[in-house]
Amino acid sequence: MSTSANKKKLVIGNWKMNGSSAANAALLRGLLPVISSFERVEIALCPPYPYLATVADLLDDSDVVLGAQNLSTELSGAHTGEVSGSMLGDIGCRFVLVGHSERRALYGEDDACVAKKFATALQAGLIPVLCVGETLAQRQSGETQTVVTTQLHAVLKAVGIDELAKGVIAYEPVWAIGTGETATPEQAQAVHRHIRQWLADHDCVAADCRILYGGSVKADNAERLFNQPDIDGGLIGGASLDAMSFAAICEAAQAKPTI
Template sequence: MRTQIVAGNWKMNCDLDDTKSLIEGLKKTTKNNATEVIIAPSFTNLSLANCLLEDSNIALSAQNMNANDSGAFTGEVSANMLKSVGVTYVILGHSERRAIFHEDAQILKEKTNQALEQNLSPIFCVGEELNVRQNNGHFNLVEEQIAESLFHLSTEEFSKLVIAYEPVWAIGTGETATPEQAQEMHAHIRKVIAKQYDDATANSISILYGGSVKPANAKEIFANPDVDGGLIGGASLKADDFTAIINSF
């Protein structure tokens, strides 16, 4: 059975006090939940978060990392640095990193290699923008994003990944993705993985949905057979909303 995961990507939000308050709120409401819960605070608050999460079942993720061990990379953070403060997951290939910071397939391939080498579990994001969806290129694009950055991995390495599908066209655009569209793409991703590896590998990978999941729509989205949870943005910044999403399975 695949792991059900709800991961909160806090992006560039929450100062030190906000981080402490939000984590304390989550610890009160997620203690006995069977779903794997992950939070991704900003770099500056990871160490504090690790301390606060010590007696909880909430895992810690970084939002990004550099592909190098160390060196003259001002402003960057390495996998070893992340591990030293208790991080076990790292989000790679998020649509904002691709669009704003121009991270391409080769950069993401190198980051994935480094994460796996350092025993961090990548949450690898894929997804299409509105013009691609309107031109019916979404299946091909998502397949290319996976193949170009991940298909050099062995079966064992690939099995350590979590995939997150972001319909970029449905995030902050006024467009709405339906649960059926989420299921359709998740099933496609699983088929692409099975073709490259095998059915067992494809059926073992958790695929998360990252398209504006909220308490009001989480249950319907998570009910789909190929949706194993969510990568949550804005709704993860409120303990009550995030908890409601976690409890939607």
């Protein structure tokens, strides 16, 4: 099953808890002139909450769009320290990550919580980027497809297939995030194909759904990953903090339009 020829690849940079006003401005000064001519790839950046507004201003004259790393399950009210989807939309966010493995593992976000965040993001007019993936132990036990399917099904149960299809799915094997380890292109493709087939089995126009790979994507492996038929781009962590590395990854996506 191949992906749609009518959609651009998508590359999202997740800065995680990194950056400063000066460092962010320097990064974008180096990055934006290089990627400004990339017309066949959509690019988004997800800085930490305190820098969303200033990064939005720096991106104002570019085609790069803004994303957030997380959102509250609640719409408003007495939730000190939380940030709502409507607030994110108000300052110009288009995307928001939900279910990142670090949120699941470090902050106890289970499948039900992730599903609620996905629904809340849609309600706020944002595009949720649903992160799914298995641990090393789960892969070694042959549970990869079961784990990913369970994570997907939680969102399906909460919102239905039509709403699920409005988001983006990011497969990020937990064992390959920030470790320097990367799934081989063939390993990544196998899971992406499973996800796309799962979508099709639930009456989704699966070819139109963008499925990204995340997990130590770097300039030297991006092209081989993006050349796989069911990989529609990447969710990039550490490499998104280096202008030239991230630009090279975006160029790899630009060079390999989805077919």
